[in-house]
Amino acid sequence: MANYWGLRRQRSRRNPIASPVKRRRDPPRSLATITKKNIMDSFFPEEYEVPSSSDFMKFEKGENNFRIMSSPVMGWEYWTKEDKPIRSKTEWKVAPADIKLDSKTGKPTAIKHFWAIVVWNYTAKAVQQLEITQKGIMDAILALAKNPKWGNPKGYDLCVTREGDGLKTKYTVMPSPASELSPEMIAEFESKAIDLNAVFEPKE
Numbered sequence: 001m002a003n004y005w006g007l008r009r010q011r012s013r014r015n016p017i018a019s020p021v022k023r024r025r026d027p028p029r030s031l032a033t034i035t036k037k038n039i040m041d042s043f044f045p046e047e048y049e050v051p052s053s054s055d056f057m058k059f060e061k062g063e064n065n066f067r068i069m070s071s072p073v074m075g076w077e078y079w080t081k082e083d084k085p086i087r088s089k090t091e092w093k094v095a096p097a098d099i100k101l102d103s104k105t106g107k108p109t110a111i112k113h114f115w116a117i118v119v120w121n122y123t124a125k126a127v128q129q130l131e132i133t134q135k136g137i138m139d140a141i142l143a144l145a146k147n148p149k150w151g152n153p154k155g156y157d158l159c160v161t162r163e164g165d166g167l168k169t170k171y172t173v174m175p176s177p178a179s180e181l182s183p184e185m186i187a188e189f190e191s192k193a194i195d196l197n198a199v200f201e202p203k204e
Contacts (some may be wrong), residue, residue: 056128057130057169064123064160066119067120069119074116075116075199076092076112077133081098095111099111112123112133115131116196127188127194137160156176160174173188
């Protein structure tokens with residue numbers, strides 16, 4: 001088709017295959033940028049801990065808060081070569097034949113005096129059985145019981161703080177002011193009815 005000047009117009013041709021529009025993609029978020037606080041804020045409550053389902057309490061690193069709810073059952077114990085505890089109400093005068101030997105010295109391991117008590121574990125929020133073999137903890141609780149200002153340890157909470165590892169482990173005992181047991185603590189103590197003398201029964 002010619003225009004006024006007799007020249008033929010050139011029709012513009014479009015590329016039948018249009019180039020796709022390139023969109024800018026944001027770089028993936030690095031895991032390194034996700035801090036521990038981010039995770040806790042977005043997934044777990046800050047003070048969340050997995051509940052304990054054990055019937056036994058043991059001293060963990062840091063503070064261990066509990067309330068003694070029974071008088072102690074006392075005895076002596078040793079561990080066998082098969083790593084099984086053997087307990088008795090009377091002390092062995094001679095090392096038993098099956099007692100575990102020290103891996104370094106080859107001598108019999110120690111026969112220890114122990115207390116078995118029922119406690120309310122504030123971390124687990126449950127009634128549990130606690131075995132105490134650490135002489136320092138026993139001495140501290142005994143001193144509190146004999147002190148007229150403190151008296152019976154069932155009347156107040158205790159905090160045992162554990163520090164260090166192995167032979168350098170240290171324990172400190174701190175009492176709290178006297179307080180009443182909660183209805184929840186009393187109800188669970190009565191419902192569990194833990195028999196502490198069962199510790200003397202042979203273990204399979």
